[in-house]
Amino acid sequence: MRKNLVWRWAWRELFHGQLWPVVAALALIIACVFALSALAGRIESVLTQQGRSMLAADLVLRSNQPLAPEVLTALDASGAEGSDQTRFGTMAFSDNNMQLITVKAVESNYPLRGALELQSDAEMHDKVQPGELWLEERLFSLLDVKRGDQVDVGDLTLTVSGMIVSEPELSFNPFSQMPAALMHQSDVEAAGVVRPGSRVSYRYFFRGSDNELAAVKSGYTLTDGQRWIDENDGDRTGDMLERSRGYLSLTVVLVIIMAAATLLLTCQHYADSRTQTLAMVKSLGAQRSWVRRWLARQLLMLMVMATVLGLGIGAALEYLLRLPLADVLPSPLPSYGMLPWILGPLVALLVALPALGIPLIRLIEAPAMSVLQEQSKVRARKNPWSWALASVPILALIAWSYDNRLLWLVLAALVLMLSLLAGLGVMVLRFAQKRVKRPAFKLALSRITRNPASSGAQLGALATSFMLLSIIWLLRTDLLEDWQQTLPVDAPNVFALNIAKQELDDYLSRVDENNIERSEAYPIIRGRLIGKNGDNYADLEPNREERDEALRRELNFTWRDTLPSHNEVLQGTWPSEGGVSVESGIAERLGLRLGDELTFSVSSQEFTATVNSIRDVEWRNMKPNFYFIFDPALVETLPANWLISFRLEQEQSDVLNQLGRDYPTITLLDLRTMSGRIQVILKQISLSLSVLAGLAVVSGLLLLLTLLRITLSERQREIMLYRTLGASKKRINTTLWAEYGIMAFVSGCMAVGGAELAMAALLKWGVELPVRLHPEVWLSLPTLAVGLVFLTVAWMIRGLLQPLRQ
Template sequence: MNAWSNFKMSLRLLLRQWKSGQLWLLSLSIIVAVASATCIALISERLDSAILDRSAETLGGQLRLKSSTPIEDHWQKQADALGLNSAITLQFPTVVIAGEEMSLSALKAVGDHYPLAAKLEVAESADTSVGQIKNSGPQPGEVWLERRLFNLLNIKLDDPIELGESAFTVSGILLQESDRGGNFYTLSPRVMVNLSDIQSTGLIQPGSRVSWRLLLQGNAQSVAQFSDYAESQLADNQQLENLQDGNRGLARSLNRARSFLSLSALLALLLAGVATGMAARDFALKHYDTSALLRTMGLSRKQINQLFISQLFVLGAIASGIALIIGWSAHWLLVQLLVDVLPTKLPPAGIAPLVTGFVSGIAILLGFASPHFFRLGAVPPLRVLRRQLAPMPASSWLTYLSALLVLGGLFWWYSGDLTLTLIICGGGLISIWLLMQLFSWLIGVLAASSLLKNRGLNWRLASQQLARNKQQTAAQVLSFSLPMMIMLVVLQVRSGLLQDWQQSLPVDAPNQFALNIQRWQADDFAAAIAERNYQATPLYPMIPGRIIEVNSTPISEFSREGEQSKTYRDLMFGASELLPDGNEIVAGAWPPKDILQQLETSKSGSKDNTQTVESPLYQHQVSVAEGYADWLGLSIGDQLTLRASGIEFNATVSSLRKIDWGRMKPNFFLLFSPKLIEQLPVNMMTSFNVPEVTNATERAASEKAYSSLVRQFPTVTLLDISRILAQVTSMLQQVTLAVELLMVFVLLAALMVLLTALQSSRSDRARLGALLKTFGAPLSKVGQIFRTELVLLGLISGVLALLASQAVLWMLYQRIFEIEFQPQFIWWVISPIASVLLILISGQLVTRKALQTPPVNVLRQLG
């Protein structure tokens, strides 16, 4: 028989077996594996593209040169020589004037070719919240303002404003500016003008604090060459940022999301692989007779292997094609669920994720299914006469090794980390072996216990059936309890976190922050808040400063990789006599004090009339946030040297505070006594709640009251975080819903393992049923025994999944979320019941035919 005839014969056999229903479990296992891999690969590729696109938008280009002095000409010449597109911007704080109104603003001047890679959205009508994407900045003589400034200055579009010595016409409302950045000065509302207008304003004078930026965009080679050029040219006041620096927070978040997606895909692939292997083993066992018959007709071992392996890969190709469609659809649904959470519209994916999914399916077939199919070629022809004859058993280690190599290769491909792959594969194998031994022991103990023996014949026979093949039963329990545990964790974390979030944010939780309140404004601002019946927190003094030394050691020696920004950035020092709401002292004593050490004596006056002046010297104390203390390794009694407003002073760490940042109230890393802070030029800050109203009349009155507050205190920066609070709640709901969708793949894979395990044990059940019916047991009694076995299997799996989920939840709540873990006892009821029902229904579908088969047929088939 030539190869083509062999292939045609394999197709005919495949069609016949498909019609008989022998291939549906194997097909479904392959579909679950390929669909999950395709879905995750599609999302991962689009997230990678989103990181690069968003980073370019955040930077304004592929490179950004920052400088505190004007950009020298040689930078521009080098960019032009390399064929890079470029744009220059500068920004600084200034006051904008409209008639008799004025406000502090963050002015940005943009040159030609801006916004380059940035996203600039401007509205030309006050009645719309959606603007147009602009490809250039304002025209000379025109200005774009952030919407907040329209209320602060009481102006509208086309009104004139003044910047320094020049007048401008307001021509647009600035809605979005992706390269704005996030620092203290950009909290002020934005004013954007054309770079050519800056000189006429006269705003830039010697000593002005101006930030210059050169944005660059081009091909990868030119960008790399410019980076190399910059290494030797950068001055101390200059910094070159690339796409990796552009949005590290976003990249970390999306990388975590991608890691979770990859782990979900690998878990689904693992379970689907196990199901594929079990289904292939069952398929091979059923075709020993067919193989033996073909051997008697003259087919060689090689031809038998080709015949069945061809069937396997044709089936794999068809199932994978269906799975690619399912995987793409699932990824599309997942993206729609996360549309408000993802940072930007995701770029389209290429063909590589589809190849990834297809290759993953083929790899699963090679690693888990092919070893069982190759055994068909070794079936002896004499099996036609003696059905007890079977092929020489393949080494179990060889079978497991092929599966391990495939899994290891897929792990490495998905993670890109060989060390992590070795750790996961090695640790996973050890964990699975230990769990299998533990489950086998538990099943043996349960079967031997008097608790089941005294329950009657049904329970005794069911427990003996489970204990007869403890390894197989343990594999079923493990494969089903693991994904069920994950589903329980996800569902309980979702409900628990949302409940904790809602409890920590009552109806009157602050949704506005007020910054830059001057001391002389504090009483008037507090009165204005009270007049409008806004619930407010106390006014806290605040001043920017930083730690210089810890125990006489420079702070620079405490910085570690990845943490430099934390130790060097400017902090906001605060002061309070009362412990702020949401703060808890975990070490030391509250409040921080100023302890009089001695009186410093100095002389002043003329030579003939000198006076002795005694100045008090205090030992200051400071209370440090627990997290910040951990960063620097601070403990009670440590000595800090600090600087604020050009003044250096020392302080002793007197207490450590645990802060609940979720309360949306003012908090500080360092808290001093008011006596110290009052000696320094400080501003005040507070937070308050503007009640949400639904009635149109009340809403108009509320907006009017808030607008009047803005106009009454134009120099106070008001930050509205109400939308952020709503967005966080929505994000939690959407992300957990998306996680649950991903877990569907895992649960389906686990269901495939369960069904194939039940299917593979159907011959044992059929033999038990035939023997029982031969001894006179009615069909109903046999059915009761089978159902009891399934109930026991479901109960064991459900209880183990429940116990494991509670342990995982406790660790998550205590170590990660840092909130009190409160068991939700409703799940203690739901988990075992759901597990029993799912396994019972699945098992009934699989074993129904075994019950209906006449005993004589079963006994004849068993020889």
């Protein structure tokens, strides 16, 4: 009978008491964690697939030497599927012409990821078979061949099978590209073009599970000239993927923090509202064990209801969040598995342990005397369980995100800003209190500053909430702006290389006649950096392999009278006579400073140049960029070829083909397919981050709503007291609006400063982007803060003033 009574009372308390906001807060945490983790898992899977499709495999081993057969056999034993590729440059001869080409010799299962599209008349193929030769579109005009014609590659005569429409494996180096052709790996030996001393590179592709790929890596020790490549090491997508993962995890944690704060406020309010009830029960003879059982049953029903409700809402929310991404997500979508179903309730439980446990421990300790003295503050005995419960979510967060620097920077900024903003807010309000004259504002400021601890906590919570919303949105904006610079929508997608000086003017005129937007023409000379301040790098570091990469190979040099528009001088002035401008990255790696005298070698001719400027270069913008730019008087007499870049749309292939036919000695590098793929990835990331940021904003608004609801409910007794003392309804109404308007404006202004400081730390040490100010939030955030608070107060103030309407 007693057990049934306990269950019935727990059930009634859940539905008719103050526990339904707790259920709502827990359900919010479960729904948000489920939706975000499921969507983030799917987005990460999609981005990983995109990155791997651009590699043509899950894992690639690049090598300048072929692997021994016994090594390949050992790697195959890992269980991962493998495919080999040999890449080399050679001359291709047709009956009418010849052309230097890049040959990729692949196996029949190539590619292991991504799509290979080969067109033979009206038929499409996706595999290369022995005896076949597939040509890039431009090669048909350069070699003057059509499908079925014969082309000689070394000692082997192959039949042209068709055209390469698209291939997954793409490169970004415009200085080492020639028109491409595909042949089968089994035909390489018969061609006889790979001999000792030939410039050949080898790629070994692997596809398999994470364990199988780990076994492949652990089963082989790299030697000089070899490296592993995965989706995080791609030329341009690696940093985007890494930063997007960091932002996804940061957003999930911040949503959890804001929902946990909502839960904590709700539970604290519930515990305060039930102190008298528990004191009355104890005064009637209830033992502490009975109170524990009563609360335990409430918590059990609460968690079950919140879990069912949260998982249901989370599944629906994940579906709704995917709707804006429908055009860019693949079909079918990768499954998110069981993790979100487990992670949502688990996170809610970890958050609920201190949020619910600590207030309820205090509630259990409430003495029976509280039924007679409601005003007296119940001082709970120090309970070690409170500290243990508080440590549970902290330890779980450390275990989950110990290596997420972005997250810990935000949390550190959050703790620091909460303290600073609370103290600063109280100081500002006290300063204002001495100078305002209007009674409503004076009374409002007096009410706010009467309890500095409570007012500071409220201001700090409001300011921190607004600051978190700003950080989430501003970080998303800065990341997207940086990624748009990676490949702007109007970025060049075709490079014309090896333009001789005598045909430069004619070629530029032809490009301009077709109304093609192009870059300036850059002279290109190939050379090496060999010394600094009279010391030869070979003497300073005899072991060639230990030197910087820029010292081990030839570099592309150019000269200019003026600074390129897409570069920025960080130190010094633009090169004068005998000067050279150095890119900041290589200057840092090699320890180069203004005034250093560098020695270069071009075509066996040595000369020196003085460093008189350091430049910032954005290598990802697809524009011609260089480590070293010389004063023209120093190097313009050296033999050079010229380079330009321009932009063509997909439907302008005939223009590209005509340029290839009319200028057969000029190399054209067509990056339109690659650019399109990068743009798709950027679009996916942009929409994904926008959707997640929107959900985080909603969570923050719910936190604000809860905070204001609780603080407004605490005004009920004061309003009745003011009314008893003769205050008019108008005066009370004006005072409430003034109080919350002042708090909203002050917290919004403080949030601007906090957001700028936090963003500076995040940009510098978190995502490693240039630090900048965000003037767009200086006015908009305080205005938004006042607007949101006023809307909430307007919605809830009627209930507070209702007893006054007689």
